[in-house]
Amino acid sequence: MRHDSAYPLYAQIADQLRANIQTEKWQEGERIPTEMDLCDIYHVSRITIRKAIDELVSENLLYRQRAKGTFVKQFSPDTNEYATVVKGFTQELREQGKNATTLQADISKSHADHKIAKYLQIKPGDDILILKRVRGDGKNIVAFFKTHIIFREDYSLKSKDYYGSFYDYLATKDIRVNQENEYIEAISATRELQKLLKIGDNEPILKRVRFTSQKEMNFFEYTECFYIGSKYRYYLDFG
Known part of the structure; x- marks a missing residue:
């Protein structure tokens, strides 16, 4: 320590x-x-x-x-606890009358550490994809997403294929997420986040951690989302 x-x-x-x-x-x-x-x-x-x-x-x-x-905690990504309607960034902004944009995307193949293996229900060392994206609303940078999913041979390794909606891309692979758990907390931005989001030292950050799955397709996602506090609002729909 x-x-x-x-x-x-x-x-x-x-x-x-x-x-x-x-x-x-x-x-x-x-x-x-x-x-x-x-x-x-x-x-x-x-x-x-x-x-x-x-x-x-x-x-x-x-x-x-x-x-x-x-x-x-006994974690199971397909539990109904905290389950919500799965809604991506593109859909969130669309409902606010805004257009989601991706300013930077990077996809890479890697290997799961113990933490990611646990969340994706695979073994440490198994192949995964890591998708990093800086996203905005057409005018401003709003968020940085870091997504982990299990590697499949039919997933593209070209970053240009991930500039649109991630969930729309998954749908082309017959994957339609039907379970979601998430938690949200306020954090201070690291130097890396300050650089990616182009913010100062004192800008508040909203960290949203998302677990999604479609168990029947053996699909599991673990994403860390970092939103600029002054440029993002998180809406809950209880209707």
Whole structure:
């Protein structure tokens, strides 16, 4: 664990706890050590441990159960919990009377680490595609998306084929996502995000993490979306 005054201690602890989950040192459904035990392990206060756990609870990686402890979330991308109508960026902007544009797209073949393998329900090291896109509304840069999907031979490896709607592209492969889970949180922009989104140090960022699937087609998606706070609103439709 690094001792960096510019990086809060609770966040450093959260990184360690998150790694325990991603590497499956802590299995799904397993109760993690108590707050007091973690205090002894990391030699920090209970307040620090509690803040670190709160961060992972907000990420939907851990959950608390009264009088029993804190447990690793059992994740299933096809669960109906938090399920919403699957709606892409293109459709969101269209409903606001705007045109979605892609300013930059990059597609690459890679290999799944433990975290991505868990989310895509594959083995670490399996082939995946990583799609990175900077998107806008025709006038301004609005967001940066980083998408992970399982590699298929019929997927294009040409970046130009991903400048339109991603879900429209999937439809040409007979994939129509029918399940979605997501969570949203406010974060500070990293230097990489500041450069991609062309924003300053103090610009707030809305991070939206999306899990989608069409299980019958063995399709699973994990996407991290980073929106410029002043240029994006997230609408919920309860109708």
